[in-house]
Amino acid sequence: MNVPPPAGHRSAHVDTFARDHLPPPDQWPDLRFDLPELRYPERLNCAAELLAGPDAGRPAFRTPAGPVWTYGELRARVDRLAHVLTGALGVVPGNRVLLRGPTTPWLAACWLAVLKAGAIAVTVLAQQRPHELRTMCEMARVRHALCDVRAVDDLAKAEIPGLRITTYGGDAPDDLLRRPAPDVPYGAVDTAADDVALVAFTSGTTGRPKGCMHLHRDVLATADTFSRHVLRPQADDVFAGSPPLGFTFGLGGLLVFPLRAGASTLLLEQAGPKQLLAAIAAHRVSVLFTAPTAYRAMLAELDGGDGPAVRDASPAHDLSSLRRCVSAGENLPAATWRAWHERTGLRLINGIGATELLHIFISAADEHIRPGTTGVPVPGWQARVQDERGVPVPDGRPGLLAVRGPVGCRYLADARQREYVRDGWNVTGDTYVRESDGYFRYVARADDMIVSAGYNIAGPEVEEALLRHPDVVEAAVIGRPDEARGHVVVAFAVLRAGARSDTEALRAFVKAELAPYKCPREIVLLDSLPRTATGKLQRFRLRTGAETGADATADTHDDQR
Incomplete structure (x- = not known):
């Protein structure tokens, strides 16, 4: 099932910059909505959907030392932030709002509030420097920023013309969290399913950032494909991981997927291997997202011994609560997979995703895992290996990975759209081999x-x-x-x-x-x-x-x- 590009008259956006700078229709990838759960209504606000389900008393956000936020408290705080955004700060639907800070419940709540208010979230890394921040703001014409007070210096140094910076977490009377707001629910803006919800920046081989525009339905589609069919979370799961919310790997794994499942997520400002091990033990984390490098580092920290018994070897390294471990961000070597399995009894879920496609589109779990391969196309996605002309190559022969599904690449006013989308397929820049059993094996990056x-x-x-x-x-x-x-x-x-x-x-x-x-x-x-x-x-x-x-x-x- 292929759906054409959006018709502009259905948009809820008052500021039409993002829709005006989508690629022309003939440069869009083919979009597939073959699964029943992917056939979304025309009017859809993904933040409202993510917050709608669980009982008010269920835990939503956890932190190492602070109190647990329930879903009821999260909804109330998001609504309050949305009132401030659209009231005192003057944000209108379609405005781009930069979000910057360490991974905390307030950063996540700001992201949800921006989307619920019909604006567009541009989440960046707290590490990024003034030159990088200025470039992204210029490209996306960002005029509003919500920034953790601890991360505001470099944003201020960027001296971005017309940017209004509102800090949160400080003592100033105009701090975002201290501003007055109506103590009533905020009615989500009636966005179209194909209104732009976020712009995620990635760097291409030219070094100039590329803004990847994703729609409200795209956010839910990542949860309704990889998370629902491969990860299969449960409502009592506790998620945690190392990727920040500025990476789409972290956005999905630490925010979208747990909320879609009605689960909770442990948000860590410091999430190195040692901190992850301690957090898993202390908070009974059951679903973990990180890169192969971190899994190797955690193995080095674990007590010695053979077999799954190491999961209970010491209080500091108790991994007995873990049941799902996702690896992405780089290729997962078979040796790392086997070492983790031997030491913990857990099967790493390997996956490949891309900022252009928002999250993981090839993976496998449980008995379907083949160590040394990435996996098979996630339900709702299609993949093939092709040559430079776009012709599929035989199994066993390396070529370019091409995929299509419910989410596709839409660069923000960027001529490189034609390089990534070819004949309706998203060509990721990875060299892969499709084995005769249908599994996809990573070879190398095809670029620099x-x-x-x-x-x-x-x-x-x-x-x-x-x-x-x-x-x-x-x-x-x-x-x-x-x-x-x-x-x-x-x-x-x-x-x-x-x-x-x-x-x-x-x-x-x-x-x-x-x-x-x-x-x-x-x-x-x-x-x-x-x-x-x-x-x-x-x-x-x-x-x-x-x-x-x-x-x-x-x-x-x-x-x-």
Whole structure:
């Protein structure tokens, strides 16, 4: 079942910027709504749907030290925030609202309030720097921001023209949480199912961010496909994980999926492997979302021993409450899957998703898991492997992964739409093999994206940051294989004649320009970069040199990422 692009007259948006900047209809992917649960009504507000079901007294949000928010309390707080947004702050349906802060119940409540008020959520990472924030706000024409008071400095430093920043969590009388609001329910804006609900930014191989626009029905479709059919959560589940809400992996796994199931979620500001292990034991977490890197790190923390008995080995490492563990963000090696299974008795649910498609579209669970493969298309999705011309290749032969389903890529006013959507299929940029039994096996990224500890890092974006340093005349960035992280970022720079900058100065400069996880672990100073006779950069020579340590003066550091 294929549904055409939306008709603008049905939109509830007063500010029509997002709909006006959707790709033209002939560049949309084919959308499939084959499952009965995917046939949504024309009028749909996904925030209202997510909040509508559970009894008021059931737990919704948990934190390590604070009180539990019930669904009744969550609904009341979201309604209060929505009143403030549309009253004192003047937000109208269709406005883009930037959300920034660590993963807390208030950030999640702000996201729900923005959508319930008919506005469009643009959730960014608390780590992102002024240059990055300014670019995203300019692209999406953001004029309103809700920001945790602890994360406001870089947003203020971005000096974004016309941006109204409202902080929350502080002591100021105009703090978002202190503003007066009617103590009555907020009637959700009657948005169309195909009104834009969120803009999620990702970095492509050019380094310029791409704004991925997703609709109200898209948000529910991720829960009604992967979560409903593969994850299969229960109302008494407690969700937790490491990805922030600024990543669609975290948005689905820590907010949309538990709310859709009437379950609760433990929201952690610090969610490294050690913190996750402690949180699982203390809060009886049953559903976990994180990257393969974190699973490997948690294995190193667990007590020794063989078999599932380790789940009860010590109070600090008690994993007996876990029943579902989801791995995504980077390829899951078969060795990691087997080690986790041997040590815990739990079968990791592998999956591949994309910001362009909002969440996971290939996966498998329980007895259907084949270690070393990603899985099969999630119910509601279709996938194939094709060549550069779009022709499907035989099983066993590598090619480009192409998928289609109820959610598709819609870039915000970006010519790269034609690269991602080809003949109605979303071409993800991953090289895959389809095995004869129908399982899909990951081979590699088809572009220069570096995947490090679950983060997607565009090499050219890091290069551009280096080139903004006055002493750098040339720069190149690659990913070097790393057992713990998958890859680490390695940068090569050529300095101007007479420059006094060293690698430490360059690293400090890049750290001020980009989020920490994008910063090079190693910087190599060269007299020149290897190029062909026509001037093209020979990245393969840089990769070879980085792996062997040849021809390099390097400075290596360990950052917390």
